[in-house]
Amino acid sequence: EVQLVESGGGLVQPGGSLRLSCAASGFTFSSYWMSWVRQAPGKGLEWVANIKQDGSEKYYVDSVKGRFTISRDNAQNSLNLQMNSLRAEDTAVYYCARVGYAYGFFDYWGQGTLVTVSS
Amino acid sequence: DIQMTQSPSSLSASVGDRVSITCRASQTINNYLNWYQQKPGKAPNLLIYAASSLQSGVPSRFSGSGSGTDFTLTISSLQPEDFATYYCQQSYTTPRTFGQGTKVEVK
Numbered sequence: 001e002v003q004l005v006e007s008g009g010g011l012v013q014p015g016g017s018l019r020l021s022c023a024a025s026g027f028t029f030s031s032y033w034m035s036w037v038r039q040a041p042g043k044g045l046e047w048v049a050n051i052k053q054d055g056s057e058k059y060y061v062d063s064v065k066g067r068f069t070i071s072r073d074n075a076q077n078s079l080n081l082q083m084n085s086l087r088a089e090d091t092a093v094y095y096c097a098r099v100g101y102a103y104g105f106f107d108y109w110g111q112g113t114l115v116t117v118s119s
Numbered sequence: 120d121i122q123m124t125q126s127p128s129s130l131s132a133s134v135g136d137r138v139s140i141t142c143r144a145s146q147t148i149n150n151y152l153n154w155y156q157q158k159p160g161k162a163p164n165l166l167i168y169a170a171s172s173l174q175s176g177v178p179s180r181f182s183g184s185g186s187g188t189d190f191t192l193t194i195s196s197l198q199p200e201d202f203a204t205y206y207c208q209q210s211y212t213t214p215r216t217f218g219q220g221t222k223v224e225v226k
Contacts, residue, residue: 104153
């Protein structure tokens with residue numbers, strides 16, 4: 001059974017940093033692109049970042065470029081999101097998602113972890 | 120960036136109704152269009168990928184159609200567990216973008 005379990009969310013002050021992690025199991029982690037998707041309270045879904053199977057390609061939404069870094073550890077089956085210079089508008093539930101082999105859909109999602117940026 | 124526009128933003132329907140939700144892309148995305156269902160407090164769940172392919176385990180009352188810029192999600196006979204919010208998403212190019220969502224409510 002595919003499982004994705006996020007951790008690392010919490011309350012942080014504006015300008016602060018936080019590192020999210022996603023533990024993957026039940027599939028060959030190193031064979032899949034992975035993504036982070038977020039959802040601000042009461043709002044819709046927003047794709048944040050993608051990373052290729054070997055970590056050689058990474059893509060970000062413009063609003064987080066230069067502040068967030070996606071990474072992965074295939075030996076540990078883990079996906080990470082380092083978030084720096086956090087802003088109030090980064091407040092959201094952050095989901096880890098697996099990218100399907102073709103067509104780029106998100107076929108499995110974690111339960112999400114809440115990040116609150118507030119003073 | 121490709122903008123995804125869903126309509127309507129919300130709808131009221133009854134159990135057994137046929138429900139359709141449309142999604143329009145600001146430029147052609149071929150069939151790189153996916154649909155998700157999300158219930159309150161839960162992660163989204165993939166329903167349809169590549170515009171019309173039913174994800175494994177999803178009931179056959181869900182179907183998708185369209186290509187290019189215009190797409191439709193249809194629920195043939197609405198069930199109690201289908202009251203939720205539905206999102207379309209394009210995977211043709213980066214950044215991946217979602218529609219704003221369509222909330223299906225009880226009439």
